[in-house]
Amino acid sequence: MKNILFFSIAFILFLGCKEATNSSKAKVIENCTYWDFTDRDDQFTGGIKMIPIETPKGTFNVWTKRIGNNPTMKVLLLHGGPGFSHELFESFDGYLPQENIEYYYYDQLGSYYSDQPNDLSLWDLDRFVEEVEQVRVALGLHKDNFYLYGQSWGGILCMQYALKYQDNIKGLIISNMVASIADYMKYSDEVLAPQLPPEVLEEIMIYENKEDYQNKRYLDLIVEHYYSKHILRIPMEQWPNSINRSFAHVNYDVYVTMQGPSEFGVKGDATLKDWDVKDQLHKITVPTLTIGAEYDTMDPKHMEWISTEVQNGRYLHCPNGSHLSQYDDQEHFFPGLIKFIIDVDSGAF
Incomplete structure (x- = not known):
């Protein structure tokens, strides 16, 4: 009796396998290939590769890590800051692998x-553009597979890169960044600042006017009333560990040189203060693809406008x-991002 039951179950499973669609079989095969490190030069390190970068001040190494395999969809992620981390x-680990999209931290x-x-002197926009180009070459990315994604400062970097090297790009993604620092400051001053409680804004501006940017009270006000509404709309005690690590790991020499000392805009002698490519x-x-968010520090209408200024754009x-809408609005962020990548890859864009 047990044998009959065993063979009955086995037969049902066999029929189920036989009835599987070709697309589901292909998905299984793709996923097996996606995670295969065989004969890859980064197999020993689990996808990590240190890439030597030539600069005017010598050769240095930058860290990259590959997730997955896909010959036609490879995304290089440019983080914000400047001076933050991947x-x-x-x-992204929760969404891109099941779509078989290869990506690089x-x-x-x-x-x-x-x-x-x-x-x-190394914290210079043009030098960072040349760094991205060297990373692209080292990773074997080219116009038939290379998607460049930049968020915040990374959006500045990817726009500047595209203006010089777009012949190498298959798809460009500008996330949470406008095309003008002056416009960003105008939006911050005229739209976001007035949304703060008047007494909070008044106190913040006291510290701003004194350039007392490291004052604990100033930082507490910014975090409580600005970051929690416009950087990541999750209670700070619930912020993901990955975000907390990136904030803990920031290089303030890079950040202050390019962004300035203020947490309320680009000020002082920041090298990016006059950047504008509108x-x-x-x-x-x-x-x-341009990505904007309703509560962003960047004007979402400006992000939408960028999509109409480039010759072949889409707005999300x-x-x-x-x-950081990759955390507080994943419901819209990831489906829109994935659809763009797949649409470009399939020719449906």
């Missing part, structure tokens, strides 16, 4: 897992998201 993107020079030379966006011809709006 850890801001660790939520990457700590830019000066960031936590890469070399951190003590030379402020009048150059029309030169970008590659398929481009995250109605519940803020600056």
